Amino acid sequence: MIQALTGTGPLLRHAIGLDFRKLLPWLLIFAVFPLIAFSAYPSLFPSQADAVVLQSTLSANPAFSLLFGPATDLSTAIGFTTWRIQMFGMFFAALMAILTVTRHTRATEDNGQAELLDSGVVGRHARLASALVLAWLASAAVGVLVAVTLAFAGAPPSSAYALGSMLTGTGFVFAGVAAVTAQLGSVARVANTLAATVLGISYLVRGLGDTFPGADWILWFSPMGWAERIRPSAENNPWPFLLLLVASIGLALWAAWLSSQRDFGLGLIPTRPGPARGRVGMWGLTAKLNRLPLWTWGVNLLILGSVFGLVTGALSSVFASNPFVKQMIAFRVATEEQLAYAFVEVLVLLLGIIGAVVGIQLALRFYAEEEERRSEWVLSAPLSRLSHVAPTVVVSVAAPAAGMILCSLALGIASNISGSPLDVWKVVLQGIAELPAIWLAVGFAVALVGWAPQLRSLAWLLLVYWLLLTFFGQVLKVPEWLMDTSPFHVVPHVFSDGTDWGAAWWSLVIAAALVAAGLDGYRRRDLVCT
């Protein structure tokens, strides 16, 4: 066993050297964002009563516990911070761990670096081990950063460290998950997709556990649910963290065993020979290359829409029994129907953000072809730059649209089935109303690919900025003009009377201009040849 790990140290140093800059932005976000939420608390909630109001509002719209987890304690700054960052923090920590592990295991086998490294004095499991240790270190760094910055800002250390351990623990487990999927998938993309699917499912499962009264036990079926049970600032329970740690080590051992069962460069899911002849052109090629993301996103959105719909229906009874809601209805502040629509609107907004993720991913995928030097070969055929990129643009615009219609339709139908009589057409229209904002994100990605592909990660950064602004801006009392820089903030409210579509048209115009600029840029620029 020890021999199998020979060389882990040097490999780890090599990996840290390669990844330092890639991990830095993640860590910075983790260092800064909780601090902002924490230090904003006194000005946001000058009195205890303000916090109670928020708590009541939240309990009136279960979409918030579904998406962001339960607000166990908003009476303290650390409790508020926990509620603000727990879900996104866990999600991004897990994503970071997954991408890191895959990058240093499966991806290096794909691009041939692993062969070079493995030919040195390294044991059978050294590469896997170094990738895992790196991901563990990064996850630990995230937790420590969050804890230390909050403790310095005046939070009770035990609560701050509990919050940090929640993020670290999630990162640990998903590093293990990625180590396993790296053995299963035959290329990095497949490995990442598998691991991200596990992440998505565990997010959804814990959402169900948080939303339904008395459904706490469901949390045991999701690693994110375990992490939630640490309950920072309320319980500060260390045991779930140990459970996560043990699970991570277990997964790592399983991955090591799996890797000894397979051949170098191949996955456990075998690749079969295929047809000797093909009939695809540029359109067919684009469809074929994107088949995996299109299917996985399609299925994910369908499931997410249906689950959201079922939750909506099942919650109408919960609604009625909530005292705060009863009050609101009694005083005619809102009707029961309006509350249900407010709930659905938040859910559709989140689906819209996911739609933008799909679009950006598809658009940026085009550049990977260039980076891996396949575009160079394809463009030696009689093919203009425009016809080369056109299928990608069409797919990355059309796929989110189809996805939004699909998932909002599923949401509407599922809610009706489970007893909440929403207007299905209106739900779908709300889904369609997200499209200008989604296309704006896609347009920005296309423009980057066309003009400055080396800056393409700005597309992700912009989306993260919009996401944080849209979901947290209002609670953090961000000024309205700043809120308006997010197209998701100005999405038309289909459910309210006199819907204003003006902002959506503006988003659409800007999106079209960005796409046109991207196409023009790709026609003019040098191909990136490495």
Add this chain to the structure above:
Amino acid sequence: MSAVSISGLVKSFGRFKALDGLDLGVEEGEVHGFLGPNGAGKSTTLRILLGLLRADAGTVKVLGADPWRDVVPLHRRMAYVPGDVSLWPSLTGGEAIDLLGRLRGGLDDKRCDELLEALELDPTKRGHTYSKGNRQKVAIIAALSSNAELLILDEPTSGLDPLMEATFREEIRWERSLGRSVLLSSHILAEVEALADRISIIRKGKVVETGSLEQMRSRARTNVSATIDGNAALLTTLPGIADLRIEGHRVHFSVDSENLGDAMSVLSHHGMSALTVSPPSLEDLFLQHYGDPSDLSVEHDDEQMAPSFFDRHGRRRAE
């Protein structure tokens, strides 16, 4: 009309000047060897000919047209084998060949089958399971079965085994017999020597010598070894002598063509009893331009080229 004509071509990437006033001409129907180590600017030149990169300055004509502006009509008439072929992991080799064929509006199926057989390629394997040599074959087959007038080949045989290299050479000769023009970039001297009608040697973004191998030889220095009984010190005073080595009665040197006669008369006046005169090989020609070994590794590129070049050819030269 020539197939390719380039004059004064300049291309920079940031501060790095990849091409610095390059001139190159490929006649119609000839195989033109484009010789230089990696990083000298070969691939950059070829990518400009394909309209993948835009020239900063200079004029470039391919089959009489502008390679950046007239991409589509031009590419119907030319085919390309990239230096390092990368295939789609999920597509088979056969599907990749047909994709390229379809993009150009059809392949010569008969030729394609012949090539598959000649190069012994299994077209049903997925892209990421091919070895480097086999990936190279996929691109070679796609290019050669396209009936293009101009073939642009960027180190097409890297990764091929010697048997397949021989097959490849036969196929290129066949293409030439059909009147096709070929621009063959390579650092494998034997390949260029065997195939090329004319050769251009590129160094640091400039073509430093161009012509047929015969022309180049006549311009270059001849290697001489001789046994004499007198003192050879006089040789050192002669102009045009280089690499002089004296081992007792044996002398070795190389000499310019115009000073060859003088050198011979000096030798015969010193009691010459044995003489070997060998014309410069392509390796000698090449090394005369790359005399300073550090040149081979100055520019950014590849790890493989510089050492392998000197191992294989440097040692042979010393023998």
